[in-house]
Amino acid sequence: MNRATNAAAAPMDDVRPQRSLPAAAWLAWYSLREMIRRRRLVALGLICLLPVLMVLAIRIWFSQAGVTAQMMLASLSHDVFMPFLIPVVALFVGVPAIGEQVDDGTIVFTWTRPVRRRAIYLGRLLAAQAVSALVLCFSLALCFVVMVSQGAGVLTWEFIRLYLQTMLIIVLGVFTYAALFAAMGTYFKKPIPPALMFAVGWENLVTNIPARVQELSLRFHLQNLVTAPAEAPQGLPGLLGALLSTAFHRDPVPKLQSVAVLVGVTLASAALGVWLFRRKEIAK
Amino acid sequence: MKGAGIDSTQARITADRVGKWFGEVIAVNNCTLTVGTGVVGLLGANGAGKSTLFKMLAGLIEPSHGTVRVFGRRLRDDVGWYRRVGFCPESDALPDWMTGREFLELMLRLMGFEKAEINRRVAYWLQRFELESAANRRLGGYSKGMRQKIKLAQAMAHDPDVIFLDEPLNGMDPVSRKQSIDLVRELGEMGRTVLVSSHILPEVESMTSNIILIDRGRVLAEGAVAEIRDKIPEHPTTVALASSAPRALAGFLIGREHVVGVQVDQENRVVVSTDHAVAFYRALPGWLLDNGLVVDEIVTLDDSLEAVFQYLTER
Numbered sequence: 001m002n003r004a005t006n007a008a009a010a011p012m013d014d015v016r017p018q019r020s021l022p023a024a025a026w027l028a029w030y031s032l033r034e035m036i037r038r039r040r041l042v043a044l045g046l047i048c049l050l051p052v053l054m055v056l057a058i059r060i061w062f063s064q065a066g067v068t069a070q071m072m073l074a075s076l077s078h079d080v081f082m083p084f085l086i087p088v089v090a091l092f093v094g095v096p097a098i099g100e101q102v103d104d105g106t107i108v109f110t111w112t113r114p115v116r117r118r119a120i121y122l123g124r125l126l127a128a129q130a131v132s133a134l135v136l137c138f139s140l141a142l143c144f145v146v147m148v149s150q151g152a153g154v155l156t157w158e159f160i161r162l163y164l165q166t167m168l169i170i171v172l173g174v175f176t177y178a179a180l181f182a183a184m185g186t187y188f189k190k191p192i193p194p195a196l197m198f199a200v201g202w203e204n205l206v207t208n209i210p211a212r213v214q215e216l217s218l219r220f221h222l223q224n225l226v227t228a229p230a231e232a233p234q235g236l237p238g239l240l241g242a243l244l245s246t247a248f249h250r251d252p253v254p255k256l257q258s259v260a261v262l263v264g265v266t267l268a269s270a271a272l273g274v275w276l277f278r279r280k281e282i283a284k
Numbered sequence: 285m286k287g288a289g290i291d292s293t294q295a296r297i298t299a300d301r302v303g304k305w306f307g308e309v310i311a312v313n314n315c316t317l318t319v320g321t322g323v324v325g326l327l328g329a330n331g332a333g334k335s336t337l338f339k340m341l342a343g344l345i346e347p348s349h350g351t352v353r354v355f356g357r358r359l360r361d362d363v364g365w366y367r368r369v370g371f372c373p374e375s376d377a378l379p380d381w382m383t384g385r386e387f388l389e390l391m392l393r394l395m396g397f398e399k400a401e402i403n404r405r406v407a408y409w410l411q412r413f414e415l416e417s418a419a420n421r422r423l424g425g426y427s428k429g430m431r432q433k434i435k436l437a438q439a440m441a442h443d444p445d446v447i448f449l450d451e452p453l454n455g456m457d458p459v460s461r462k463q464s465i466d467l468v469r470e471l472g473e474m475g476r477t478v479l480v481s482s483h484i485l486p487e488v489e490s491m492t493s494n495i496i497l498i499d500r501g502r503v504l505a506e507g508a509v510a511e512i513r514d515k516i517p518e519h520p521t522t523v524a525l526a527s528s529a530p531r532a533l534a535g536f537l538i539g540r541e542h543v544v545g546v547q548v549d550q551e552n553r554v555v556v557s558t559d560h561a562v563a564f565y566r567a568l569p570g571w572l573l574d575n576g577l578v579v580d581e582i583v584t585l586d587d588s589l590e591a592v593f594q595y596l597t598e599r
Binding site: 014015016017018023026027030033034037104105106108109110111112113114115116117279281282283284 | 306339342343344345346362363364365366367368369370371373375377378379381382386387390391393394395396438
């Protein structure tokens with residue numbers, strides 16, 4: 001233990017904080033490993049099987065209804081991923097990303113290292129975003145497998161492009177929601193109720209208000225990014241028809257504007273989260 | 285009280301009229317203290333405000349008023365200074381999914397050490413706390429004592445100059461307790477600053493005689509136990525002197541400077557009450573030599589940490 005034996009490699013005379021990028025990367029890596037071990041991820045994984053079951057059902061019961069793989073994909077992303085799965089997964093992974101460590105006291109160990117608060121926060125946030133994106137991409141990948149099992153004809157360039165585009169939109173969406181929910185988790189002592197109110201209340205309400213008010217919801221901008229398939233289905237029966245017609249009717253804004261809003265909200269939420277985290281008191 | 289003759293150039297930890305309240309509860313109230321090198325015990329009953337004061341000093345929480353500094357810096361702002369600070373929390377919370385080795389590796393990695401140095405230090409501290417055989421087990425499976433040891437290891441592994449240990453011996457078996465006490469003393473002798481909190485008097489007494497007494501959120505006294513003892517005038521220090529001529533000795537001591545009471549007890553010892561033990565001890569050899577008196581044994585009856593603590597905290 002004597003200092004002479006340790007002095008050679010010990011950066012103790014240097015009192016600068018660690019460089020933020022490598023510190024955040026290490027924290028993200030360890031946090032990712034921690035988050036994928038959480039039991040709640042199994043529950044989220046099961047919920048994410050919902051779109052897979054829907055694709056299977058459409059294949060089995062509506063195989064003659066003229067529903068193409070593109071239509072299914074657009075409908076799924078618009079009516080299942082965006083209003084439900086993305087917010088739910090982001091909520092249950094994003095809210096506890098930082099708040100949980102503060103509450104249980106384990107944040108003390110990283111807090112008392114020469115690491116800038118922003119590196120700690122962003123490392124945890126990045127891990128939460130990556131885990132959320134992995135869960136949703138896994139679900140989308142399973143949907144893809146079920147869709148292409150219809151036959152080789154499904155695998156058109158148009159379909160693959162739409163699939164990759166959908167995946168990117170979902171990743172963008174979950175990054176945005178996770179950043180917002182992580183900031184809420186940092187600020188509120190009991191963050192789940194306000195986060196649920198936002199995801200279920202605000203998003204549902206505002207998205208369905210016509211004219212420009214709907215632009216105040218994240219879901220509107222996500223749905224605005226979904227590319228409608230070339231041929232809209234006509235005269236489909238019942239629920240499926242209703243779902244698909246909803247998917248193709250909206251008051252659009254330029255896609256670039258929606259991307260800018262989503263990226264802006266992500267960055268603003270992360271900045272707000274860092275600001276809140278720096279002021280956090282580790283009382284446990 | 286000023287802490288153990290520490291001037292501002294030696295001070296590593298300072299708190300200036302620092303207070304903290306949570307809602308209407310005052311956890312720490314107007315504390316001023318200075319800590320230099322060596323081991324200092326922060327002593328107080330459960331709920332006295334030790335942990336809150338610790339957290340403020342270590343930059344975990346912001347004081348409601350006053351200022352805290354470590355190396356003259358606010359750790360909450362100058363996070364780079366955590367390179368020279370180690371913190372062992374009282375809380376039992378650990379990242380239970382990690383192994384002991386991974387935990388220490390991450391802690392050292394965040395301190396900026398290279399891989400080879402991390403491996404060397406991890407090996408050293410695992411061995412030092414006899415955790416080698418549990419190194420690859422998850423922290424969730426560690427016993428209370430092992431968890432305490434891994435917390436101590438992460439606080440010391442980067443070789444800090446200032447170490448905060450909040451109730452570090454909780455849950456340890458007697459052997460580990462002894463080893464940890466020796467380690468703390470060793471660190472103090474090496475010139476580190478170790479601020480260690482406890483509500484168990486013998487624990488603190490075994491590590492240091494330099495203490496800060498805290499009660500109901502206020503610092504009651506700061507310094508060496510004997511010095512603090514001397515500053516409690518309403519409770520004169522009691523010293524027992526064993527002599528072959530107790531009555532002659534008792535008669536001589538009556539009326540001497542700093543002697544406020546003399547009696548002979550059932551064991552034929554002369555029991556002296558003094559309002560200034562240090563001065564009394566200084567004067568006693570001269571008095572004995574000049575007057576041909578002999579004292580075989582001197583025992584101070586109530587300058588233990590427990591007595592001091594009791595006197596200072598009695599309501």
